[in-house]
Amino acid sequence: MSEARVTREGLAGERPGRDALFGNGMDGEGARRRRGRGRRGGERRLVPDAEFTSYYGRPVIKAPSWAATDIAGYLFLGGLAGAGSVLAAGADLSGRRRTARAMKLSSLGAVSLSAVALIHDLGRPERFVNMLRVVKPTSPMNMGSWLLAVYGPLAGAAAASDVTGLLPRAGRAAACGAALTGPAVAAYTGVLLADTAVPAWHEGHRELPYLFTASAATAAAGMALLAGPRAENGPARRAAVLGAAGELLMTRLLRRRVGVVAETYAAGRAGRLLRAAEGLAAAGAAGAALLGGRSRTAAAASGAALLAASACTRFGIFHAGVASARDPRYTVLPQRERLAARTEEARRVAALGDGPYDDTSGVIAT
Amino acid sequence: MTSQVDGEGRARRLLSGQEPDVAADAGHVGAPPRVGFFTDTSVCIGCKACEVACKEWNAVPEDGLLLTGMSYDNTGALGASTWRHVAFIEQNKPLGGQEAHLDHSGIDVLALAAQGSGTPVAEAAVSPTTPGPPSPEGRTELRWLMASDVCKHCTHAACLDVCPTGALFRTEFGTVVVQEDVCNGCGYCVPACPYGVIEQRPGDGRAWKCTMCYDRLGAGAEPACAKACPTESIQFGPLDELRERAAARVERLRETGVPDARLYGADPSDGVGGDGAFFLLLDEPEVYGLPPDPVVTTRDLPRMWRHAGVAALALLGGLAGTFAGRRGHGR
Ligand code: SF4
Ligand code: SF4
Numbered sequence: 009m010s011e012a013r014v015t016r017e018g019l020a021g022e023r024p025g026r027d028a029l030f031g032n033g034m035d036g037e038g039a040r041r042r043r044g045r046g047r048r049g050g051e052r053r054l055v056p057d058a059e060f061t062s063y064y065g066r067p068v069i070k071a072p073s074w075a076a077t078d079i080a081g082y083l084f085l086g087g088l089a090g091a092g093s094v095l096a097a098g099a100d101l102s103g104r105r106r107t108a109r110a111m112k113l114s115s116l117g118a119v120s121l122s123a124v125a126l127i128h129d130l131g132r133p134e135r136f137v138n139m140l141r142v143v144k145p146t147s148p149m150n151m152g153s154w155l156l157a158v159y160g161p162l163a164g165a166a167a168a169s170d171v172t173g174l175l176p177r178a179g180r181a182a183a184c185g186a187a188l189t190g191p192a193v194a195a196y197t198g199v200l201l202a203d204t205a206v207p208a209w210h211e212g213h214r215e216l217p218y219l220f221t222a223s224a225a226t227a228a229a230g231m232a233l234l235a236g237p238r239a240e241n242g243p244a245r246r247a248a249v250l251g252a253a254g255e256l257l258m259t260r261l262l263r264r265r266v267g268v269v270a271e272t273y274a275a276g277r278a279g280r281l282l283r284a285a286e287g288l289a290a291a292g293a294a295g296a297a298l299l300g301g302r303s304r305t306a307a308a309a310s311g312a313a314l315l316a317a318s319a320c321t322r323f324g325i326f327h328a329g330v331a332s333a334r335d336p337r338y339t340v341l342p343q344r345e346r347l348a349a350r351t352e353e354a355r356r357v358a359a360l361g362d363g364p365y366d367d368t369s370g371v372i373a374t
Numbered sequence: 375m376t377s378q379v380d381g382e383g384r385a386r387r388l389l390s391g392q393e394p395d396v397a398a399d400a401g402h403v404g405a406p407p408r409v410g411f412f413t414d415t416s417v418c419i420g421c422k423a424c425e426v427a428c429k430e431w432n433a434v435p436e437d438g439l440l441l442t443g444m445s446y447d448n449t450g451a452l453g454a455s456t457w458r459h460v461a462f463i464e465q466n467k468p469l470g471g472q473e474a475h476l477d478h479s480g481i482d483v484l485a486l487a488a489q490g491s492g493t494p495v496a497e498a499a500v501s502p503t504t505p506g507p508p509s510p511e512g513r514t515e516l517r518w519l520m521a522s523d524v525c526k527h528c529t530h531a532a533c534l535d536v537c538p539t540g541a542l543f544r545t546e547f548g549t550v551v552v553q554e555d556v557c558n559g560c561g562y563c564v565p566a567c568p569y570g571v572i573e574q575r576p577g578d579g580r581a582w583k584c585t586m587c588y589d590r591l592g593a594g595a596e597p598a599c600a601k602a603c604p605t606e607s608i609q610f611g612p613l614d615e616l617r618e619r620a621a622a623r624v625e626r627l628r629e630t631g632v633p634d635a636r637l638y639g640a641d642p643s644d645g646v647g648g649d650g651a652f653f654l655l656l657d658e659p660e661v662y663g664l665p666p667d668p669v670v671t672t673r674d675l676p677r678m679w680r681h682a683g684v685a686a687l688a689l690l691g692g693l694a695g696t697f698a699g700r701r702g703h704g705r
Contacts, residue, residue: 026606027623028417029630063461063663064444066451069570073561094693102697131559131579138539138558145679146389146672149562150538188690195686199678203536203671204565210671213678217685225689246696254692333565340660343667 060344062336069205071333078129080326083197084319085122086156087224088231089115090190091251093163095228097187098243099236100180107236107244109170112183114231115190116167119160126156148200152193159193162186194224201329207339208273208332209325211266215258219325222254223318226289230314233296233307241307245296248314252293255321256286268341272332273324281324288317390673392642393529400544408548409591411600411608411651412616413522415662416627416635418607420446420520424458427602431587432457435575445518451663452523454575457584458599461662463519521653521662522608524599525550525571525584526639529647530670533563533572533583541581548613548650549586557581568646568668586650613650624654632656638664645669 013020062068072079096111098104127136139153162185169179198217201209209216229251232244259282263270273282295310332338388399397405428434437455442448445462452459531550534542541557544550552572559579563572572583587597595601600610609616620637627635638659639649645668659666 024606025604026414026417026609027626028605029627061658061660063463063661064442066663067570068660068663068665069568070453070564070573072565073574091689091693094690095696098694098697129561131561131574131581132557135539135556135558138541138556139560141556142538142540144538144540146535146675147538147562148675148678149536149560153538191686191689192682194689195682198685199675199682202678203675204562205532205568205570205668205671206565210674213674214681217678217682218688221685221689225693228693243693243696247693250692250696329565336660336663339665343665344660347667 060337060340062340066336067334068336068339069333071330072204072206074129076323076326076330078125080323082122082125082129083201083220083322083326084223084227085118085125086197087194087220087318087322088227088315089118089122089163090159090192090194091221091224091228092118092231093159093166093183093186093190095232095244095247096166097183099232099240100183102243104236104240104243107232107240108183110235111228111232112163112167112170114235115163115186119156119163119193123156123160148196148203152196152200155189155193155196159186159189162189191221191224195221201325204329205339206329206333207269207342208266208328211269211342212262215262215265216325219255219258219262219321222251222258223321225251226255226292226314226321227251227318229296230292230311230316230318233300233311234315235311238301238304238307241300244311245300245307248296248300248310249293252289252314252317255289255317259286259321267345269332269338272328272335272338276327276331278324278326278328278331281320281327285317285320285324288313288320292317388530388647389535389675390530390645390670391647393647394642396529396544396548397546402544402546405546405548407612407614408650409586409611410527410548410613410616410649411524411586411597411610412620412654413524413651414607414609414620414623414654415519415521416607416623416632416654416656417605418460418520418522419605420460420462420518421604422449422460423602423604424522424599424608425449425456425460427598428458428584431590431598432585434582452525452569452571452573452583454573454578454582457524457582459523461519461521461523463521463657463661465517465519465657467517517656519656519662521655522599522603523662523664524651525586526569526646526652527584527586527650528670529642529650530672531646532566532568532670532672533581535670535672535675536562536566538562545588545591547586547588547591549588549591550650551585551588552581552583554580554582566671568665568670616652620652620654627654645673 092111092115096108096115099108099111127133130136139150140157142150143154144150162182165182166179166186169175169182195217198220202213202216204210225247229244229247233241233248236244263273266273272278292310292313295306295313299306300310393399396408434457435455437449437453440448442450444450445464447460447462449456449459527549531542534544534550538560539556539558541553542550542563543553557580559574559581561574561581563581564574572581574581590597596610600608609619617640620640624635624637634656636655637652638655639652642648647670655662
């Protein structure tokens with residue numbers, strides 16, 4: 009029973025509301041006595057319900073508000089530009105003049121468009137330069153902005169020098185610089201997506217960079233096949249096979265490793281896009297390898313298929329991420345599994361070594 | 375995360391794990407003690423005074439006037455224009471371990487009446503969680519959970535880590551705040567937050583979230599929501615003190631037959647290094663729309679960068695390799 013009394017001076021002996029009790033607590037000490045017999049009182053369930061619960065089916069995390077055309081488009085264009093610069097420099101150095109020029113122009117165009125897409129997606133486009141306000145390795149988007157700030161001008165200089173014929177030495181140096189920084193532009197976008205709480209992306213943080221560079225190679229090879237003459241397309245054909253094989257392999261690996269979230273890669277729009285990507289990549293690579301050396305038309309068609317494959321992959325991954333963020337299942341279930349595994353481990357250790365075990369958090373108190 | 379050289383002359387720059395002094399880690403010298411919220415949902419009565427006070431004080435715009443059909447929750451979720459959100463959950467479960475079927479024949483009600491009020495004053499707080507009349511089996515089967523959610527002001531805040539402009543920063547109080555004059559609306563912080571708190575405001579483009587009333591803290595006042603909470607469900611204060619108080623509270627509740635009471639976000643060794651705003655919950659976190667085991671995404675960032683480096687080199691090497699060999703027709 010409470011000690012609270014009404015006196016002339018007001019209430020005495022009362023407790024602040026934040027100490028209010030309920031349930032058995034309402035009759036004070038009694039609860040303590042009854043605890044031993046308590047059926048529903050007593051110990052808290054240590055093994056959580058296997059079934060999934062959520063707050064009215066609402067998502068736990070916020071899906072990115074990025075527009076697919078802007079950001080998935082940016083991923084595709086960044087890859088096309090970055091890997092394209094490597095092919096451009098290679099073509100340049102091996103005397104494939106027309107392919108070199110085509111690829112330099114394509115990279116310049118792609119990187120310019122990708123920058124436009126990125127700026128277009130900002131809530132405050134006029135503040136784009138704030139991206140370069142700090143240097144921040146914990147922010148992939150910041151690192152990416154710096155990469156673009158270095159790579160973009162190099163790609164531009166390489167293309168400008170090639171087209172105008174001015175400063176050929178500097179132009180070639182710029183082309184080599186673009187070839188060295190381009191792969192970083194293509195690879196960092198994997199980190200860009202993975203460094204979020206979006207389950208389909210974060211769970212795939214090991215695979216995404218490889219998948220994205222492979223997809224970049226596919227796109228660049230496609231462009232080289234489409235834009236370069238048949239006589240020069242040997243490397244592009246090999247790159248097509250390499251890129252497409254890498255892309256197919258990494259997509260499989262990704263889907264195998266992300267656990268329950270893999271459903272988002274198979275269902276809905278993401279599923280359709282990724283299936284299309286698979287078909288297009290396989291067809292494009294086969295076409296390039298078997299017919300690309302003989303027929304200009306076949307080379308161009310294969311190139312177009314490869315470009316489309318890369319784009320479908322990027323859009324597919326993007327939509328899978330959005331779908332995984334919108335459904336609380338994919339946030340809660342993997343975390344539950346993780347928690348259960350940790351609790352199990354802690355109990356095992358505690359049983360073995362009599363170590364301190366704290367059942368409230370499921371972790372070992374240290 | 376920012377750099378700071380610690381006692382041994384090491385830069386800490388932790389991305390995850392225990393971090394006893396967030397303000398110093400962010401470069402603040404002589405910072406006041408870290409403050410936070412302890413939201414004890416067991417005494418929340420669902421009045422939404424916190425929601426209103428927050429909106430009023432911070433001049434947060436209207437966030438939709440819809441009926442959601444989610445019990446009394448017409449607010450929905452935290453977002454750009456919702457910095458406090460009271461969740462309502464109706465469950466067919468007994469609240470804690472009441473045993474309403476118990477035999478009370480040994481209690482002398484007349485003696486109790488002679489004492490004065492039959493209901494002890496301090497315990498008369500009739501809240502929606504007060505057990506109703508027993509059902510035929512002698513059990514109460516409805517409970518109504520209410521919880522006021524807010525930005526967690528994580529020890530390792532993903533939103534802050536990934537922000538490319540530096541708009542998000544760590545204050546001297548250890549809280550996480552957006553500078554609206556710097557944010558360019560890139561939206562990266564939005565999917566980075568493991569709790570789904572921060573959001574871009576439509577029409578404005580920039581990201582917004584709870585500041586723990588940075589202006590009020592600076593003036594030595596407590597945040598508006600804590601000030602307005604009539605039951606002290608929202609408690610504001612130095613984090614260490616709140617953690618102690620919370621530990622005692624959860625212990626007390628469990629003793630008195632509420633075995634499902636648990637703390638959420640109070641553990642400094644969890645995936646985000648502990649929350650600056652933590653909770654006492656009466657059910658699993660996901661029931662309230664909270665992630666059961668949140669992890670700051672940047673914990674894995676060093677590994678991601680390594681993979682990206684290898685992937686970039688593989689791309690460079692692979693494509694260079696396609697030029698190897700004899701140059702001939704069609705090659
Ligand atoms: S809860 Fe989300 S918005 Fe708040 S500090 Fe943590 S990561 Fe940032
Ligand atoms: S939206 Fe604003 S606060 Fe969020 S990451 Fe981008 S610049 Fe930073």
